[in-house]
Amino acid sequence: MFKEAVYHRPKNNYAYPYDENTLHIQLRTKKNDIDHVFLIHGDPFIWEDGEWQTDETIMEKSGSDQLFDYWFVEIKPEYRRLRYCFVLETEEEKAVYTEKGFYEEVPLDDIAYHFCFPFLNRKDVFTAPLWVKETVWYQIFPERFGNGNSELNPEGTVPWGSEDPKPDSFFGGDFQGVIDHLDHLTELGINGLYFTPIFKAYSNHKYDTIDYMEIDPQFGDKETFRTLVQECHKRGIRVMLDAVFNHSGYYFAPFQDVLENGVNSPYYQWFHMWENEVETEPLPNYDAFAFVSHMPKLNTEHPEVKKYLLDVARYWIEEFDIDGWRLDVANEVDHAFWRDFRRTVKSVKPEAYILGEIWHDSMPWLQGDQFDAVMNYPFTNAVLKYFTQQYSLNQFKDQITHVQHMYPQNVNEVSFNLLDSHDTPRILTYAKGNKDAVKLMYLFQMSFEGTPCIYYGDEIGMTGGEDPDCRKCMVWEKDEQDRDIFRFVQQLISLRKSESAFGNESRFRFKEHEDVLVYEKQKDDQTLVFIMNPTKQLKTVTLNDKVKRKLKMEERATLNDSHVTIAPYGYFVYEKE
């Protein structure tokens, strides 16, 4: 037994309250090392004749990644307290893993040895808004979605789609353009819109804010924005805005004051200035986003800055009824700020969604006191690499299993699973034009736990490389849209709604197979089996169970009794008996 690999730590993804009566316990062991794991558990205050009274529950192996196996069990402790340890068994060996190390027998005479989940306080349960679990997001980069009011075009606007975007191009996208095309979105079936920044800013992407209380005039005014939110709500679509609170823009009035007055500016402390005299070239002598001098980092520890930004967060919810905030560069802002941000936002709208932009392991922000979710780029990376044959099946399974075990289940259920964004190449371009590979990515994304997001235009086969190429104008001419991809995505979204095991809150498990991807989704009495063949060869797969019903999709597979033959980049989805 490889004891050095055994790991558990309460009050994070290894032990957390799933709801107010339920604890989830997870253990990590070396891959393929342990045969069985049992949880020995009990209430710390129930003793008989000097012996602590315990129960034993077997743990399920919930997955494996490159190095480790993960074991899982759900416990509902009667008095909402738990002490516990683990019994690990191999054919030759048995060991008891406690908070104080390994023993041969369970120490029943001293509770101090055991792991402690002190109390399941309702307040500590991670609770994200329920509606998020049923949401399919759609991301809009407002400058490029639709130009509905050419009178608002900023200077230098070029005709819609007339050229490939450059870092400083303007095509005149605006809110009216979004309102005009809401039918496209309802037809697709999405029910959440995420807008990259819309406040007054200098650039086309608006991440360099000038005024957080104003709409950028190229998009419209506050009344048009109000109409947009109302029109979305009428169609059952939630609206999320981008909060760029890590840094402001160069033309943000307080920063202009600092540029003018240096250390004598009343706003000097609003930023992280290094010297009395401010320099922007060749590199800024103050903290900034990366080394971008026109994005000076805001001092969110300063009470005035904090108040200003929290007022912004409150204002757009109170006045315009938005449903969520996506937080730009969220991991570079202090945790205390985000805790107050959450209190502020949830006090105005308890059902608002708070989504952090973090590309890495984000457990410290997902304890229930800061964010509801993060943009799940580790998921993105695994999907892109596997479906373009840069990852083997095993590497893919390792990565996805790792992502799943990184966070509590209630976090995974609202995780923001994207395939691309305004910061990455588009999927069709990444897949070198392989449309069938893109369809498999969508099938995996839409049937995985969490909430999927579609980047505008991907659903009609738009292409584009790195920023700014991934920000081309939306194509509205029907004959130039790939309606086949559109119908496919539309169908997946509708399956998420009509098949209970297809979408969120159903149990996801990989199945063993050598060279095709097989996984099951199970909810109540429905189990769906997904088989995908992201290779260039025809594959024949022997089914281990009976097909009750094939899911109606444009699959490229033939079923013969217990065999299914799947075309290159084809798939087969069925409900098993």
Ligand code: ARE
């Ligand atoms: C512009 C140019 C770029 C150039 C950059 C730097 O277009 O080609 O590389 O300047 O000089 C916004 C605009 C961008 C603009 C940028 C700077 O949208 O077009 O880029 O401002 O002016 C990291 C951060 C993450 C950040 C990404 C981009 O952690 O927060 O980098 N994403 C947000 C937004 C962006 C936005 C900003 C931040 C700034 O979503 O759109 O950019 O407000 C790894 C790392 C990640 C890293 C990721 C991507 O995985 O681990 O930490 O994310 O790669 O680089």
